[in-house]
Amino acid sequence: MLLLLLIFSVSASAQLLVDMEAEPAGIESNQTCFECHTNQIYSYENDWTGEIERKAMNPNFILDSTAFHQGVHRHFACTDCHSPDYESFPHPSEARLEPMYSCIDCHGGDDTYAQYQFELIEEEFSKSVHATHNDENFDCWMCHDPHAYKAMTRGNFKITEIVQNHNQTCISCHNDPIQFKLVSDSLRPDLAVVHDFIPNYNLHLKSVRCIECHTSQEDTMWVAHQILEKDLAVKKCVDCHSSNTMLMASLYKYQNLEARQDGFLNAVILNNSYVIGANRNYIFNIISIVLFGFALLAIAIHVYFRFKNR
Amino acid sequence: MAERIYLYPIWLRLWHAINALMFLVLLATGLSMQYSSPDLPLIRFDLAVQFHNISGLIVSFNYLIFLAGNIATKNGRYYRLQLATLYKELTIQLEYYLIGVFKKRPAPYPVSKDRKFNPLQKFTYVATMYGMMPVIIVTGLALLFPEFIIEKVFQSSGIFLTAFLHTIVGFMLSMFLVIHIYFSTMGSSPTSNFKSMVNGYQEPH
Numbered sequence: 278m279l280l281l282l283l284i285f286s287v288s289a290s291a292q293l294l295v296d297m298e299a300e301p302a303g304i305e306s307n308q309t310c311f312e313c314h315t316n317q318i319y320s321y322e323n324d325w326t327g328e329i330e331r332k333a334m335n336p337n338f339i340l341d342s343t344a345f346h347q348g349v350h351r352h353f354a355c356t357d358c359h360s361p362d363y364e365s366f367p368h369p370s371e372a373r374l375e376p377m378y379s380c381i382d383c384h385g386g387d388d389t390y391a392q393y394q395f396e397l398i399e400e401e402f403s404k405s406v407h408a409t410h411n412d413e414n415f416d417c418w419m420c421h422d423p424h425a426y427k428a429m430t431r432g433n434f435k436i437t438e439i440v441q442n443h444n445q446t447c448i449s450c451h452n453d454p455i456q457f458k459l460v461s462d463s464l465r466p467d468l469a470v471v472h473d474f475i476p477n478y479n480l481h482l483k484s485v486r487c488i489e490c491h492t493s494q495e496d497t498m499w500v501a502h503q504i505l506e507k508d509l510a511v512k513k514c515v516d517c518h519s520s521n522t523m524l525m526a527s528l529y530k531y532q533n534l535e536a537r538q539d540g541f542l543n544a545v546i547l548n549n550s551y552v553i554g555a556n557r558n559y560i561f562n563i564i565s566i567v568l569f570g571f572a573l574l575a576i577a578i579h580v581y582f583r584f585k586n587r
Numbered sequence: 588m589a590e591r592i593y594l595y596p597i598w599l600r601l602w603h604a605i606n607a608l609m610f611l612v613l614l615a616t617g618l619s620m621q622y623s624s625p626d627l628p629l630i631r632f633d634l635a636v637q638f639h640n641i642s643g644l645i646v647s648f649n650y651l652i653f654l655a656g657n658i659a660t661k662n663g664r665y666y667r668l669q670l671a672t673l674y675k676e677l678t679i680q681l682e683y684y685l686i687g688v689f690k691k692r693p694a695p696y697p698v699s700k701d702r703k704f705n706p707l708q709k710f711t712y713v714a715t716m717y718g719m720m721p722v723i724i725v726t727g728l729a730l731l732f733p734e735f736i737i738e739k740v741f742q743s744s745g746i747f748l749t750a751f752l753h754t755i756v757g758f759m760l761s762m763f764l765v766i767h768i769y770f771s772t773m774g775s776s777p778t779s780n781f782k783s784m785v786n787g788y789q790e791p792h
Contacts, residue, residue, distance in 0.1 A: 514632035515625045551747035554623035576769045586689040
C-alpha cells in the first residue's frame with residue numbers, strides 16, 4: 278500500500294510541460310540550419326570561385342527534423358543552445374569548441390521543472406558507473422540526444438515502446454563497437470553472451486529495460502539513473518518473477534494506476550504483459566484452492582465410507 | 588476365480604511411467620514458478636524453468652507415442668465413446684461409485700479384454716488425452732517459443748492469455764492426477780491397479 282502511495286505521489290506529477298500539439302515555435306528560424314543539417318549532402322556557393330559546391334555532411338551533424346519536432350525541445354531555436362556564431366557560413370572554427378549545456382544547466386534549481394527530478398537525476402548519475410568510470414566528458418548527451426529527446430514515460434507510450442526506446446539508449450553503445458570505443462578501451466562484452474543465464478534473452482530485452490536490473494531502483498525516482506557495477510546487477514529471477522515483483526516499482530509504475538485496482542491482483546501486468554510468477558489472478562487462485570479442497574474432501578469422505586463398509 | 592487379463596502392453600506401461608514421472612516434475616516446477624517467492628522458493632526459479640521446459644518436451648513427445656500407439660495397435664478402440672448411451676452409462680457408473688461400492692454391489696462395467704475402462708474412466712481419459720493434453724502441449728510449446736504468439740488479443744497480451752490457458756488446463760490436469768490416483772486404489776485391492784501398471788496384468792475385480 279505504501280508502495281502504491283509512493284508510486285502515486287510520483288506519478289501524479291508525471292505530466293509533460295511541453296505543448297506537443299502546437300506548431301514548433303522555432304520552425305522558421307531553424308529552417309536555415311535544417312537546410313544543410315538534415316541532409317547527407319549540402320551545397321553552398323564558394324565565394325572565391327563563385328561556383329556551387331556539393332559536400333558530404335559529417336554524419337554526426339545530421340539532424341532528423343521529424344524527430345526534433347517530436348522531441349521535448351521542439352519549440353527551441355537552434356541558437357537557444359548553440360552559439361549565434363553558427364548563423365554565419367562558413368561557421369567560425371572556434372564555434373566548434375563551444376561548451377555544451379548539460380540538462381542541469383537549464384533545468385536545475387528551477388521549481389518549474391521540479392517534477393522532472395533533474396537534481397535527483399544529477400545526483401544518481403554522479404554515483405553511476407558512467408560517472409565514476411569516466412571523466413566529465415561523459416555527460417547527459419552520451420546517452421540522451423537533446424535534439425530528439427522524447428519523455429517516453431510521461432507521454433501516451435505503451436510499455437513496449439518505453440522499453441524499446443530506453444533499451445536503445447544502452448544498446449546504441451553497448452552493442453556498437455565504434456560507439457563503445459568512444460568511451461572505453463576495455464573489451465566490449467557480447468551482450469547475448471553475458472546474459473546467457475537468462476532464459477529467452479531476446480524476449481526479456483523486448484519486455485523489460487536494461488535499467489530494471491542494472492540500476493539502483495528507488496521508489497521516489499521516476500527513471501533510475503544510478504547505473505550499478507555489473508556485479509551488482511539483479512540476477513535473482515524471483516526479484517521480478519514473484520507477486521511482489523520489483524517491476525511494479527520500476528517499469529510498471531508508468532501504467533495507469535486504476536488498472537491496478539480492478540479486482541485482479543497485479544492487473545496492470547495482466548492487461549499488458551506477462552511475467553511468470555507475478556501475474557496471479559486473485560479470483561482464480563481462490564477458485565482453484567476451493568476446487569482442490571472439494572476434491573480432497575470428496576476423496577476423504579469416500580475413503581471413510583469405504584473403510585466403514587469394509 | 589476369474590483369470591488375470593494382460594491388458595497393459597510394455598509400450599503402454601513405459602509410456603504411462605514416463606508420463607507419470609514427468610507429470611510430477613511439471614506439477615512441482617509449474618507450482619514453483621506460478622507461486623515463486625524470494626522468501627519461500629520451492630525450486631530455484633531458473634532451475635524450475637529448465638526442468639519444466641525439458642519435462643514438457645518429453646511429455647509432448649510421449650504424447651505422440653500415445654497417438655501413434657493408439658493408431659498402430661488396438662489400444663485406440665478403448666477410447667471410442669458411444670455418445671448415444673454415454674449419459675446413461677456415466678450415471679450408472681457414478682451411482683456405483685457413490686452408493687453401489689459401499690453396498691458391495693458388483694461393478695456395473697467390469698474390466699475385460701474388450702472393455703479396459705468403465706464409462707466414467709473412458710470419458711475422463713478421452714477428455715484428458717484428446718482435450719486437455721493437446722491444449723496444454725500447444726500452449727506450452729507456444730510459451731517456449733513466444734515469438735510465434737500473437738502479440739495482442741483484444742487489448743490483452745497474447746502471451747498472458749496463452750499462459751492463462753496453460754495454467755488453467757494445468758490445474759485441471761493436476762485435479763485429474765489426484766482423482767486418477769485415488770480411483771487407482773479401487774481395484775480388487777488398494778494396490779492391485781498400481782501393480783497392473785508394472786506387470787501389465789489386470790487382476791479380476
